[in-house]
Amino acid sequence: MSSDDEDDLVFKALADRRRRQILDLLKAEPRTTGDLCARFGDSLDRCTVMQHIGVLEKAGLIIARREGRQRWNYLNAGPFKDISDRWISPYAAEAVSLLARLKRDLESQEGEGA
Template identity: 70%
Template sequence: MSSSTRDDLIFKALADSRRRAILDLLKDAPRTTGELCEHFGSTLDRCTVMQHIGVLERAELILVRREGRTRWNYLNAAPFQEIHERWISPYAAHAVEVLSKLKRDLEGE
């Protein structure tokens, strides 16, 4: 899979608030598919939750491990690290540099 295609899958997966909610739940601890379905209760049926999990899995934002009939879903932090390194880190480094310069200027160094 090309980098561009993978990026598209990731950003499309993150575009939906319900999928971000699933990722927020997995950030705290791995969850079974049943636990994720229970969390959404009456707002989403099991089939819809499974579709959202499928989108996250194809984007490699979650990893799935099966134990018998139980399906455990884990947050995959690697794509988030890659996004941070590509899109956020260069701007954050510049912001720190600007703040350091401001501090030096204010302190008269």
């Protein structure tokens, strides 16, 4: 699978508010599937939560491990770092450079006007 295909899976997984809520829960600590289902109470049934978990797993954002009858879900930070490295960091670096240049220009103008 190409990097673009993997990025598409991550962005599509993150597009749903409920999947982001699941990731927020897993950010604090690993949780069982039963616990994740219980966190949504009556707003989502178990089957729907499992479908969302499946999308997150396919995108590589969750790693699941079975321990006996329980299925533990862990947040996988790797895809977030990949997205950050490819899509956020280069733009952030450019923005910082632009702000530094603006600061120099403004300080230069202050020096000329004083």
